[in-house]
Amino acid sequence: MQTATAAPISQTAVQTAIAELQALLGDRLSTSTGVRDHHSKDESWHIPHRPDAVAFPNTTEEVSKIVQVCARHRVPVVAYGTGTSLEGAVIPEFGGVVIDLVNFDQVLQVNAEDLDVTVQARVTRKQLNDYIRDQGLFFPIDPGADASLGGMAATRASGTNAVRYGTMRENVLGLTVVLADGRIIRTSRRARKSAAGYDLTRLFVGSEGTLGIITEVTLRLYGIPEAMAAAVCSFDSLEGAINTVIQTIQLGVPIARIELLDDVQMDSVNRFSKLDYPVKDTLFVEFHGTENGVKEQAEIVQSIAAEHGGGEFKWATKPEERSHLWTARHDVTYANKALRPGCEIWATDVCVPISRLAECILETKKDLKESFLIAPLVGHVGDGNFHLGFLINREDPKELAEAERLNERLVMRALSMDGTCTGEHGIGLGKMKFLVAEHGEAVSVMREVKKALDPLGIMNPGKIFSM
């Protein structure tokens, strides 16, 4: 079938749309080079592309009006949160209008009794956690960046806590979405579960702005556990670390976090954060529960680790110690950038069934050993999900080609193990070519849905599907 594509974009149409938007928004519509540059890129290695204009709406109704103008003139529309996507999801490949949701920064309603909250799309995960901490609540999903919750919903983000708390897929209760023709919908009410019609919430979660623009998000919250303890443990071998993870999951230990950093990554973290961890394959773990529950979980995992060549656990139990421990983990991207000043990071991630994780990581490390590129490895290994960050000079075609080759080998290996080409970064620009390899005929169904909801192909064109 035909791809849902934007018609060739007419520059006259773009200028007419911009004039209409200026009338609507006044100085909240910018065509300055600086502003357009700022909205031309994300945190990935993908080549920036400037939009024609950037709009700064204040309300969902204004977003609707902007989309209506763009639909009338067939001008691309790309939503922008914090610009921290890792596969080019927010790069306006075909120009058009970027809608920067920076003014959507309010926490709208905390329902502490129901353990849920509704926020505007540009509230970030840290902002939300600061807001609700006093009520004894927290929101666990934590991609590396302090991303916007709307953006996290749009890319189906996860992070280090997903092994226990799930991803955005499990933690979004409902969305307010502006559709490609400007209609505004609410995908769901606040009940914890519902069997009333199609699951539109999860259709928009992970749709990367290609079906509509998310302006409000209702999320599940969790009570801050009575006790939390984090620890770091180095291993003699990668197999030992991974087998510790596998056995922990299989035993059903409700571990909150279990993260792998390989030796290369530990070296990078040590240098950046001035730490002195052994340069070995290392697990970062965290336990949540009652005092007794945490003690019990910790004992089980320590004994599993000891069987697999793990060293002593170094504990952090006070909030500031735990926070310090995890900052090192969360800062890996910046640590890796510092390894090779001026480099770009080609970040990639795959996810496989946990039974294949050791094999997948070991074969990948073998590839890396034979390559001239450096790529630290870090993973949310409790989910079978791991990342590589190739340190590249984007201007060097040889390096680009090598990263592409290694990335393709990684993805095809994950697919051959019944895994996915991306566990959490999304398709964006970088994984489009693997979509059919992963999903086969199902991609035609995705295209049919895209065409039904965005017949003009104006919503973030060139992402997920090729044009």
Next chain:
Amino acid sequence: MQTATAAPISQTAVQTAIAELQALLGDRLSTSTGVRDHHSKDESWHIPHRPDAVAFPNTTEEVSKIVQVCARHRVPVVAYGTGTSLEGAVIPEFGGVVIDLVNFDQVLQVNAEDLDVTVQARVTRKQLNDYIRDQGLFFPIDPGADASLGGMAATRASGTNAVRYGTMRENVLGLTVVLADGRIIRTSRRARKSAAGYDLTRLFVGSEGTLGIITEVTLRLYGIPEAMAAAVCSFDSLEGAINTVIQTIQLGVPIARIELLDDVQMDSVNRFSKLDYPVKDTLFVEFHGTENGVKEQAEIVQSIAAEHGGGEFKWATKPEERSHLWTARHDVTYANKALRPGCEIWATDVCVPISRLAECILETKKDLKESFLIAPLVGHVGDGNFHLGFLINREDPKELAEAERLNERLVMRALSMDGTCTGEHGIGLGKMKFLVAEHGEAVSVMREVKKALDPLGIMNPGKIFSM
């Protein structure tokens, strides 16, 4: 916009399709009155309607061929599992061909290390649990009936364990689906999470056969907990019972089950199962975990219950005792039917944010007190989900009208509390008229998806959306 509808069904077309299907399936295509009668109804009060024929395919490819024949002649297709739906989801309202998946009864692949399994669609939940028990695994989702896992996916079923383990929404990893034109797709691979494209798995989960026919299901499994303990506790007041639930959830106790049976329901259960529980509002609870964890959870909930007028906990810890305790809970439908021999049960369910649960149940009980109909109340109250079962004589228009009036009041009350018109039974025939009240403009998006994936409107027509 236009509804996706089946064109008026031509009897000539139906007969031509049947002839073609007979050529394809031989005696695995039946037009006998007995077989058609058997496939004309489910376990609901809704009026049966006979299909024109019933097909018994052996493979997904045969399902695809059957659907292709039906598509060519624009004949309705309805998938049939165990026929235990509660809102008429499997009733072939417009005749056509029922595809009985009775031969899809194989467990295809257990991946114990990955805690997942792939089954054919007609494997039932009990059959699956019998199959995997020896490997120390279980599948928690348990609607009242021993339903097929394909049917449970199609209706987004849940049950008593959802408060801890989620519903089919959270527990289906992937599906094999035959689309309305016969294409066969696999919605996802086995990785625990993925950000690769639209979430087709969850689009089909809960679509009630209106978008395609599920022939295989990949599910999450769980290790059988080290310790399990169940208990029953009677309360002086409904408020006391409900507030115990609310506080337990808000404290984050990982309770596996917390079920409410009201006094009317307890009377019914006592009679049917020859038990002597106090005829009072009662909670059935279950704890899963380590020995210590279960003990700790139980102590917390007992102390909460005691504060709210709860009596002593009667414990069941041995498997056969627990099983006996829960049989009483699972048999409520049969117990209620026995209360009024020959009656039909108009089963209905709603789900509200837990902060509104007490208010919603109390107002509903007030309605029931003022009515001449009897309707025991039972609920998966940890999710904010509860059920009524009106005992009616389907032939009596007065009783029907009264059940309809009470049901409408119940649903509108739940919606006014930001709840849903059905937590787990699905829309089927019975809740269609509430879909717009609940979702508003979002229903038009559901219709657009329906039209994109089933342009001829042959997949289970007349369900979810009106024709």
